[in-house]
Amino acid sequence: KAGVTQTPRYLIKTRGQQVTLSCSPISGHRSVSWYQQTPGQGLQFLFEYFSETQRNKGNFPGRFSGRQFSNSRSEMNVSTLELGDSALYLCASSPDPGGSPLHFGNGTRLTVT
Amino acid sequence: GENVEQHPSTLSVQEGDSAVIKCTYSDSASNYFPWYKQELGKRPQLIIDIRSNVGEKKDQRIAVTLNKTAKHFSLHITETQPEDSAVYFCAASYGNQFYFGTGTSLTVIP
Numbered sequence: 001k002a003g004v005t006q007t008p009r010y011l012i013k014t015r016g017q018q019v020t021l022s023c024s025p026i027s028g029h030r031s032v033s034w035y036q037q038t039p040g041q042g043l044q045f046l047f048e049y050f051s052e053t054q055r056n057k058g059n060f061p062g063r064f065s066g067r068q069f070s071n072s073r074s075e076m077n078v079s080t081l082e083l084g085d086s087a088l089y090l091c092a093s094s095p096d097p098g099g100s101p102l103h104f105g106n107g108t109r110l111t112v113t
Numbered sequence: 114g115e116n117v118e119q120h121p122s123t124l125s126v127q128e129g130d131s132a133v134i135k136c137t138y139s140d141s142a143s144n145y146f147p148w149y150k151q152e153l154g155k156r157p158q159l160i161i162d163i164r165s166n167v168g169e170k171k172d173q174r175i176a177v178t179l180n181k182t183a184k185h186f187s188l189h190i191t192e193t194q195p196e197d198s199a200v201y202f203c204a205a206s207y208g209n210q211f212y213f214g215t216g217t218s219l220t221v222i223p
Contacts, residue, residue: 033211042202043213045211048209048210059114099144099145099208099209101162102147104156104157105156
């Protein structure tokens with residue numbers, strides 16, 4: 001089975017721009033969640049989607065949004081980028097929202113200049 | 114919401130010694146506690162997990178213990194090897210919302 005695939009691997013943007021990150025979950029996994037990883041803060045929960053519905057949202061500003069498609073693929077969008085948004089964005093999938101293990105992708109490294 | 118604290122933030126051990134990483138959580142509703150290992154430049158990978166109806170789980174050199182009353186759980190690695198060097202994250206979850214600790218950077222000195 002192919003693992004969780006995230007594209008692109010690296011992104012460099014300037015302040016004020018917007019960015020879209022993509023995540024393809026493991027085949028058969030319907031739950032997709034997103035995390036922001038920074039050196040000092042560890043993994044911070046952004047949001048979780050199941051069956052195209054956002055079930056949970058972390059404590060991030062409204063500039064961070066996401067969606068899930070009928071094939072379970074998910075996208076995450078960040079608008080009006082700030083320097084502090086520079087981080088590794090990890091997507092994780094699981095078969096269902098019932099506390100199953102998360103399977104992470106390799107992440108998208110976003111640098112905002 | 115849930116708050117997970119993880120200690121220590123860095124840990125160095127001699128090869129062959131044991132390593133212990135501890136986490137505490139705040140929400141008694143949390144019922145699933147996985148541990149992830151992240152090597153430099155790689156994705157976090159699940160190494161062991163435990164559910165709230167179990168007190169201890171072991172997989173070869175790795176074990177996890179859970180004390181629901183005290184709301185803490187620990188990762189134990191015995192006979193450490195250089196390839197165990199990585200950052201380890203604990204997490205607590207209810208449903209599919211996971212809260213992670215800030216990580217422990219483990220270095221195993223040959």
